[in-house]
Amino acid sequence: MAIYSYKTSEVPSLGLGPVLGSQIPSPKPTSESSLDLDSGSGFGCKSLVPSLGLGPVPVLVPGPKSLGSSSGLELLELFSHNKEAMLKVEVLFASFASGEDACSVIAVLISHWLHCNPNLIPTRLQFESLIIQGSSEWRVLCSTETSYCGHFDIETVVNAGIRSLSICAHKSIMGIVGVEKFEPLKDLFSLDEMWETITKNLTTEPRVFIVGWDDHFFVLKLELHTCYIFDSFGARLFRGCNEAYVLKFDESSVIFGSDQKTVLCAGKECCKEFMKKFFTNSVVMVLKEEYEKGCIQLPHLYEKLQVNMSYMCLNTLSSISSSSSYAPSRNENFRSMEKESNQSNPISGIWWFFAIATCLKLLLIPSYHSTDFEVHRNWLAITNSLPISQWYSDETSPWTLDYPPFFAYFERFLSIFAKLIDPQIVDLQKGLNYNSNTVIYFQRITVIVSDLCLVYGVLRLTRNLDSKKRKSIWVLVIWSPMLMIVDHLHFQYNGFLIGILLISLSYVEEGNDLMGGFVFAVLLCFKHLFAVAAPVYFVYLLRHYCWKRGFLRGFRQLSAMGTVVVAVFVAAFGPFLYYGQIQQVISRMFPFGRGLCHAYWAPNFWVLYIILDKGLAFFLRKLGFNIQTPTASFTGGVVGDSSPFAVLPRITPLTTFLMVLLALCPCLIQVWRNPQPKKITRWVAYAYMCGFLFGWHVHEKASLHFVIPLAIVAVQSMDMDDAKHYFILSIVSCYSLFPLLYESQEYPIKVVLLLLHSILMWLGFSALYQSGRTVKTRKEVKTSSSSTLAMEEEGGFSIGLLEKSYLIGIIIVEIWGQFVHPLVLGDKFPFIPLMLISIYSTIGVVYSWIWQLKWIVTSEPKFAWSDNRLKLVSYEKVREARLKLTLEVPIFFASFDQMNNVVSGEGACSAIAIVVSHWLLSNPNSLPTRFQLDSLIIQGSSEWRKLCNKTSHQNRFLNNHFDIETLVEAGIRPLSIITEKSTTGFFGVEKFEDLKGHFSLDDMWEEITKSLTDEPKVFILGWNDHFFVMKLTISSYYIIDSLGGRLFARCNQAYILNFDESSTLYSENKIICAGKECCKEFLSKFMANEIVMELEEYNKKGYISLEYIYEKLQIDMHYMCLTTPSSPTLLSYPQVLAFNRVGVGVEFWRRTKPKVFILSRNDHFFVMKLTLSSY
Structure with a gap:
């Protein structure tokens, strides 16, 4: 058994400051230990009035002996202020203390439990449960009742009906502690008189009181031979105690004098002396000192020393309530609270967003779908009809399986249901180009259902945000027009995959790095193109998870992370390694023989590179240079020739890989220097932007990988610049997808989707940055020494003239492609509208990437030696x-x-x-x-x-x-x-x-x-x-x-x-x-x-x-x-006299400007002025 004793000391009167969002654990006694502690001074739920002081402070030092414990209770030795008395009493500690303002609500719950179980005392588990319930009830009450800083009195809590209790006013009592210390209070009802009143004529039926003093409440239970005190706030017992406690005063309780031999009190009467000499004594002494100095007035004494003992009883028809006003029943309160809870419940809210989106998706089922539809149908057939060893070698269709194994397993799972619905869907031969309504509805609905993964991901990532931010993100993600176009018209499963990404990011943001790394590894085994963010994950997890707490522990963490990731890849690729198919799988996943760009140029850096090459070739030919026209194409959806150039150097997959890595370097440096969990979403989004801009054979659909995460960043950061750039980027990225839907019947759909998205974005950001709201701007953080805030005076959200001009340019480009080009050029140069869309969209994406890069480069590492x-x-x-x-x-x-x-x-x-x-x-x-x-x-x-x-x-x-x-x-x-x-x-x-x-x-x-x-x-x-x-x-x-x-x-x-x-x-x-x-x-x-x-x-x-x-x-x-010899020092009164005595003081002051000193001696103050001519 560990033995501790506490050494008495005094600290100045301090305010304890604000309420903490997350607590730091304090040392606590283990079970069955004897404690020798100084009593606390009785500071309140939040803090004492500064004049009251904190009293003795316990300091742990080893003790020489042990004291036994009995009946599950520990034996506590408590010293009073200045060690004038020592109490030995049995105590039961909970594992924690209450929420700091919840003491009155917890007291009501404990009182109710004691009435319902009159012959029992709660066990530690029951005691802890009551504290948790009371804290929960208090939080609900805070949302429905008005109070000063959440401190509710007992009458308010009783009238709220959280438990069926009443205050019996005729049996309650009020008095003053420490009346003997203050002459004006001598005639008032003292604690001794209160005790005599409440303990008179005790029977076998226990009495339960809630005692209120100094803005704190605890429970007092009186039995015939025993008294109990139940307090949910441990710091009332002694300084540094962070556990609720129950004190049991019976025949074994003893109070000794300062010599620890003379018995001052014994038995249950020690309960009264505990409240006098331990619980309130130091406060009384400080108040006495301040009162004698004239610092405080008599009314202040009344307020600080008043004790209320409210007699509690279960509600009956004849019970006397503390108030004549109507007290709502528990059922009525519960219904109103339940209604409010449902209104703020994020799960029920997000289902409405998903349901509305689902209705629109169902309406789009009969619309156009791309060749990707047949690709995924063929994968259903491959995974259902062939053994696993042939999945990546089958070439029955040109649309071969080229996604990682987990996606193949996913297709295999879907094929089970497809075969039940229509066997031809999964027939490898008969199913080629099968386009019946059955297969259309089945595959469309699988995409809709798989979006539940996206819903869960965005819910996890936004669950700690307030309602307005949550709903703004849900609008941008769940109602994303890009997802609607790519997944539910063109046909893919991007929502499902991005949902996995968001789940991984949510784990990382909440500090669960191991789970975040595991989910990201799973994502890579679903779609390898998400590996662009792998360097960011690797550096972050290495720095934040593995090497954060020393080499040895870091090595263990690295081993754990490595084991988890390897296990995921073994589960994915193990069967193919077993069948000797791993090389075939890799070749399918990375077909570098395809062109630099896709058939429709994705709006990235290589568009500008190709245009520059074409332009140089044209002008050099005009100047007489022999420039050969390349015969091969820059594009290709299937494996073919590598990308040719007429003038500029040839680009290879290795070149694009190095370009992506180079663009990532500033981000990786910041991640290593300052791995902050809250920035991981932005860093991952930036990584996907780099992959999109500089990657090999990039699809325009890959812009989803960064647009969706940046939607979350734009709302979370509450930074106007983030919102502005996201507004532009999302519109441009969505517009760049227009060529995917080239048929005329889909044109109104894509235009309406983009317009609705733009309007909802504007309204959402305006609600967040409403008129008069203060928002952070990075520019002012850098340049202003007096303020880091900017005020948006009108309308809240707005964009600059340059951004507005660029968006107008999108309208001009679209008008040219849809109306002017057919009228002016007819069927000539049909590639020009697509090229204009690609080039113009590239400008917007590159502009956004440069801003993101600037943000990352200019953001200094913050508190690099601790990320807490x-x-x-x-x-x-x-x-x-x-x-x-x-x-x-x-x-x-x-x-x-x-x-x-x-x-x-x-x-x-x-x-x-x-x-x-x-x-x-x-x-x-x-x-x-x-x-x-x-x-x-x-x-x-x-x-x-x-x-x-x-x-x-x-x-x-x-x-x-x-x-x-x-x-x-x-x-x-x-x-x-x-x-x-x-x-x-x-x-x-x-x-x-x-x-x-x-x-x-x-x-x-x-x-x-x-x-x-x-x-x-x-x-x-x-x-x-x-x-x-x-x-x-x-x-x-x-x-x-x-x-x-x-x-x-x-x-x-x-x-x-x-x-x-x-x-x-x-x-x-x-x-x-x-x-x-x-x-x-x-x-x-x-x-x-x-x-x-x-x-x-x-x-x-x-x-x-x-x-x-x-x-x-x-x-x-x-x-x-x-x-230093030349530094001006603060001279004390003795030093000034010493200067003059040795004859150097006058010369010292002659060389300086006039000086003014306030001198003090023997509790008296006077002024001395020294000038060149006089003192």
Whole structure:
């Protein structure tokens, strides 16, 4: 059994900051272990009011002995504030704690369970289930009820009818804790009197109370000989606890005095003493101190010390409710919630999109189909009629099987149903060019059904997006006119294959690299042309999955990935290898004897190359050169001659391969330098663009491979430039497919499909970028030092004049091909309309590719030493409503923070800030690695402990919280404070009338960020008795903090936040801020927001004094520099006197401008001004 004890220490009063989107695990006791812990100070569901303090902080150190456990419960040893008492009590820990605001809802669910099971106590599994249910009910309640930051009181939860409970008002009670500490409260109902009332005349029937104190709720169950406390928020018990708990107070419970021998209390009465001496004691003591200073008023004491004990009972006809207002029944609530849930359910929503698309596809069944229809019918016949060893050698039809084995297996599966419907479909001889309605309907419907794979892929990839973004992507993908033309008119299975690609991308985006690699390997065995993105997958998985965490683990990961991929290819090609057919399979899959271009030139680079060759040949002949006209063709749908050129060098498959690889190189470099999961879709789309532009014998239909993924990128990124370029690219790509449908009866279909798509795109992007919405633009991220946002004032979405002119050109090209050319040239030069479409479309595709390449090349690697991203949630009060804010920022965690027992640096934040600042200034172009950051925290804590041993410092600073000036003076590192570049101001100036006109955070920010150069600026920020470091560079701002609890509750790791161009602050779908300016918003809207809001509320009620507001909201930014003989230093009062005593002070000041000092001595302050002639 592992034994732990916790050493008591004090930390300054900190706000715990925002709610975390993803938690960092904290050390937790294993089962059957004895714990020796300091009690927590009772900070609330989100954070304490800053004046309340956090109380003792537990630090793990090994203990010398073990304590047994009984009946599945552990024995807890809990020390009170200042170790004046120690409690021994049995405890049951859950595996986790609650959602931070859900405590009232969970308390109601626990109370209901206890009433339904009066003689039982929940097991760990049942306790955890109640926490999960309560958190779920709370989230539903958040969408239907209005509250302040999601904190619901018990009356609201009861009236919502989530469980059949009522509050018995005549048995409930209210009082004040700590009345004996405050003279004005002495006559109020105390906790002792409340306890006497609720425990009077106990019977065998248990009593269940929900206790509410300091915006937190827990359950108290009273039995004849035992009391229980059920709390879903572990941090109420002791600092760093992240597990819900049940305390059992019975005859074995004991409270000892400070000597740990004198028994102060025993039995179930320890429950009351626990609430007095452990649960609320440190808060009471801090409030007493603040009250005696005059910082807080009496009403504030009432609010913070009030305890409500609500007596809960099951609903009956005679039960007395807490409110006379109508409380809806559970069934009514359930129906309304179910209705709302269905409306927001993405699965039901996407089925509507698929159903509408399916109706249109069914209408298109009788329409034109290409030779690909006969190709796939012949493959059904081959795979059904022949043994597997002959699939890739059969030449009964010119349309031989040339797809990889998995697609052949897919055709074999379909042929089973085809044979049942019409045997002639799969007859190798009689089925040639078979074109009955049966085969048409069968093959068309197989394409429609296979599109379910596309639906699943797009659903997986968009399931974490909001409803508006999801539906926009569904419109662009499921209703894609390109898929409609290629798959459901021309005839292919691209939707099915792209669905597999999207499934792979979804796994990679969510961090499941192994599954993503597996699905991509499966895709390659369905269609090998998707292998163009294989280099991107290879580099990404190698960098992100294999070599991310050291060589040994990386080798194991590489082995796992290799095993999975090899297994897929063995399953696909193994049978053909067994039959000796592997060479035949490869030759069929890669027929390089075909021409450079397809029969209809796909709009890629080689179109321009061919046109240039033709043009040069024409002009050189005119100039008298003997230029031979090639007899072979550039094109060919079947194997034939290689591509000839008259003037320019001959292009071979190897040339195109090298061109594709060269075009991919910038992307591969970025993938290796910064493998971010959220960018994988863009990188894969770019890879397919490179393959399309520079590949060998490219079909125009291959544009689907990048157009569909870029649709997702355009919506996900919320970048106007992405949307604009996708708008152009999708229209051009769709237009380039028009020659596939050359018959007149299909002409209205393709025109209407493109027009509808363009209209839906415009409306969708306009809805996303509606008027007044702020959106990121890459240009402003690069060029603006004050803002990274652009406002689209009118209409939201728009395109530039150049793009509009280009789209008008498409209309002109189409009018020429359909009307002008037949009238002017008749049947002459029939290739010109097709050539114009190909050339004009090439311009648009190349333009889009260049923009994508520029985006990739100019996007700097972000936080290359860690790809972790933190999502923080905070709430801002706007016009009496709460506005949910979400910040996404790259983050790097140390192994521990200053509170860890390895460090023992409870009050060392200022010393650590000095050590970190010195390191940053000594290494201006670097940031510490995890090992280096851990080392800096240890060094700073060591320096702090040395200063703690000095009597002079102990007398000057409470709890050894040294200010920065003292540490600079102590010389623990050769640093100075540049006073003229330092600044002081206040948080929340706009919230307090008395602070209007004071230097605000915005003013300070403008001051410190102006004139940034290549030389970084390093500041130490001091606020609310805590210090951390901020580094400012041209491209990024960094915050380095040694106390994880500043970031979010229960965080026990120091951290570095990297505010670069990838950082985003948004509310709902609206981007509020982007880029490095999010650093300032983090300070104001996340780190200090809750304290500012609470102080604003208390100030309106008259609870606190102006001096207290000054003290709590003041923030100092100390500009740090390395000490050199010429560097200006911050002089303390003793140093000034020393200068004058030795006769050098006057000469020192004569050489400088007038100086103003505020001097302090014996708790008194006065001003000294030094000029050339006078002091």
